[in-house]
Amino acid sequence: MDEVQVVVAHSERATLRVGDVFLKVDGDPGNLEVEVEAMRLAPVPTPEVLWRKPNVLALAAVRGAALGRLGEPSPASPDAWAAAGAAVRKLHEAPLPPWSAPTSEEIGAKLDGECEWLIANGVLPADLVIRNREVAELAFRPWEPVFAHGDLQITHVFTEGDEVTGIIDWSEASKGDPLNDLAIMTLGHEECLDDLLAGYGTDVDVDVIRAWWSLRSLQASRWLIEHGFDPNEPGAEFDVLRAAYERS
Template sequence: MDEVKVVVAHSERATLRVGDTFLKVDADQTRIDIEVEAMALAPVPTPRILWREPPVLAIAAVPGKVLGRLGEPSTASPARWAAAGAAIRKLHDGPLPTWPGRAGREPDEWVTALDGECEWLVTNGVLPADLVTRNRQVAEAALRPWTPAFTHGDLQIAHVFGDGDEITGIIDWSEAGRGDALYDLATFTLGHEEHLADVVAGYGDDVDLDVIRAWWSLRSLLAVRWLVEHGFDPFAPGCEVDVLRSRM
């Protein structure tokens, strides 16, 4: 039997790897339903579904290697980052899902969530008040009307695979749906600002960089508590807290 590797595990979901098969276990079957439907709809390479037996979804590994991981330098070439930008653009220009995704919240919903997290971060002494206040100001630029696009919703660089200068697959579609395209671009470049120009070169020139930076602040402010409570470290070098500090 092949070694069983825990890819990620917390109270909401877990992913195991056995050889070339990934087993995704999710407490919320709605997320699995979305993942299956989104992969069938997406105009970019996605994993092949092997079988489904709730609460487990089995998918095949995709070829290539991830572009990188948050908190670590990426060894991917500028051409591969640009290819990722082109793939993201193809996704955003694809058929519009009938359901809203994580990136599909309206501005007032983000404001409510953001105000609550900022208060928690300061009240509990997790982050300095001036750091929270400055990033809350930066985040304002993201809270504007947007044109719905087919968004991935959790487009971390660890979810994008490539080989040479080609993108070979994008995984983890449970947060996909209609949403703000710039949310995806910000998620993808979070902690890797040095590659933003390459991504935009592949994506196209109609990108508001101030909104990208605003999403970096907004996403990081919202993530810190969840990461801490689920056993992750947002204070690790290059991760969410460093992203917030870079806005000062």
């Protein structure tokens, strides 16, 4: 009998694995609707949908292994990272999905609220938060929206050899900033950025990617803390913010 493995679980959603089947349980069925439609539209490998109920989605496991984990060196080869970059470029060149992400104004307002919370609660030194907020401002430049994954963590991109075998967790997919996807993939793995961009195949402003590293880390920290995760683990969000502070 296959054991039930809890992949992730918190108050909003949970993912379980039973053999080669993943069960995603979400308190908001709209998230699963977006995920299924995004996978249908995306021109890249995605998991097979086995069945769906209002709050539960069953997906087949994809071949291969994730590009890596936050806080650990990536085991994937430079060619695998380049293949991932090419897959992301293919996604970004696809027709736009019919739904939108938050506007820059909404993102900026939320970011300011998160910075205020981090300082008011003594979670991080004020000067570190303020400097990273300044770095993040560059992300709010004009940009052309693309079909964006929206949560393209390296644990969501699977490869086998030098082939991308699947991209998972599409509930945040929307019209979005292409450099946000590239930034999320390389958060805490700056050493892999050149290989990713070699496959992505276009001129990219690395300073904007760094801005998104700061933005993402500032914006995610409270959520991580409140849902039982630790952004202060080695290589995680707090280390990203400290590196940006030292770089500046």
